[in-house]
Amino acid sequence: MSYHEKQAWFNLAVVGLAMATFFVLLPLFGVQRALGAFGWLGLLGLSPLFYRAKKGNSQVVSDERDYLIQSKAGLIAYSVFWMVFVGGSMGVWALYRDHGYISVDILPVFPLVGWVVLTLVQSVATLVQYGRGK
Amino acid sequence: MPSAELKNQIRRLRFQNDEMTQEALATRVGVSRQTIIALEAGKYVPSLVLAFRIARAFAMTIEDVFQYEG
Numbered sequence: 001m002s003y004h005e006k007q008a009w010f011n012l013a014v015v016g017l018a019m020a021t022f023f024v025l026l027p028l029f030g031v032q033r034a035l036g037a038f039g040w041l042g043l044l045g046l047s048p049l050f051y052r053a054k055k056g057n058s059q060v061v062s063d064e065r066d067y068l069i070q071s072k073a074g075l076i077a078y079s080v081f082w083m084v085f086v087g088g089s090m091g092v093w094a095l096y097r098d099h100g101y102i103s104v105d106i107l108p109v110f111p112l113v114g115w116v117v118l119t120l121v122q123s124v125a126t127l128v129q130y131g132r133g134k
Numbered sequence: 135m136p137s138a139e140l141k142n143q144i145r146r147l148r149f150q151n152d153e154m155t156q157e158a159l160a161t162r163v164g165v166s167r168q169t170i171i172a173l174e175a176g177k178y179v180p181s182l183v184l185a186f187r188i189a190r191a192f193a194m195t196i197e198d199v200f201q202y203e204g
Contacts, residue, residue, distance in 0.1 A: 002168050052184070059157075063165040064181050065172060128167075 004066050005130050007050045008123040014043045015120050032105060038112050044119065069129045077122035084117050085110075141201045145174045147192045163187040 021037035028034075051061055088110065093126050148154040156170040163184060172178035173188075180188065189196040 002166060060160065060164060064168050064184060065165070065169045066179055107193045 003050045003061050004126060007047045008126040011044060011119050011123045014040060015116055069126060073122045073125035076125040077118050078084050080121045081114055081118050139204050140179050143199055153194060162191045171196055
C-alpha cells in the first residue's frame with residue numbers, strides 16, 4: 001500500500017470519527033455544542049507523517065503516477081465541494097429568506113462541512129483510483 | 135490513464151535481465167514498485183521521461199520496450 005493510500009485511509013478514519021462523535025453528541029447537547037466533535041479533524045494535521053521515509057530506505061515515496069492520482073482526486077473533490085457549497089448556499093437562502101436574515105450560528109457550519117466534503121471526496125477518489133490500478 | 139493501445143515488454147525484459155525484481159527496476163528508474171506493477175498490467179501509461187528511463191535501464195530503445203498499437 002502506497003503512502004497516499006495510507007493517508008487516504010487515515011483521513012477517512014478521522015472524518016468518520018468526527019461524524020460519529022457529532023451524531024452521538026447531537027441528541028445530547030444540540031447542534032452548536034455537538035459541532036465541537038469536529039475538533040477531531042485536527043488529527044488530519046498528522047497525516048504528513050506517512051511521508052516520512054524510513055532510515056536507509058531507498059524506496060520512492062511518491063512518483064508521477066501518485067501525483068496524477070492526487071491531481072485527479074483533488075479536482076474531483078474541488079468540483080464536488082463547489083456543488084455542495086452552491087447547493088448549501090441556495091438551501092440556506094430557501095430556508096431563511098422569509099426571516100430576512102441568517103443566524104450567525106450557521107456560518108461555522110459552512111467551513112466545517114466544506115472541509116469534511118473535501119477530505120471525504122478526495123480520500124475516496126484516491127482509494128478508488130488506486131483500487132482500479134491506475 | 136490506462137490504455138490498451140500502448141503495450142510494453144517490461145515484464146519480459148526484467149526476466150531477461152537476470153530476473154530483475156520490480157523493486158530493483160523501480161529504484162533504478164525512480165518510481166514506486168506499485169507503478170511498475172501498474173505499468174506491467176497495462177493500467178498506467180508512463181510519461182515520456184519515465185519511458186526513456188525504463189528503456190535506458192534495459193539498455194534498449196524506447197520502441198523496443200513500448201509499442202503503440204493504434
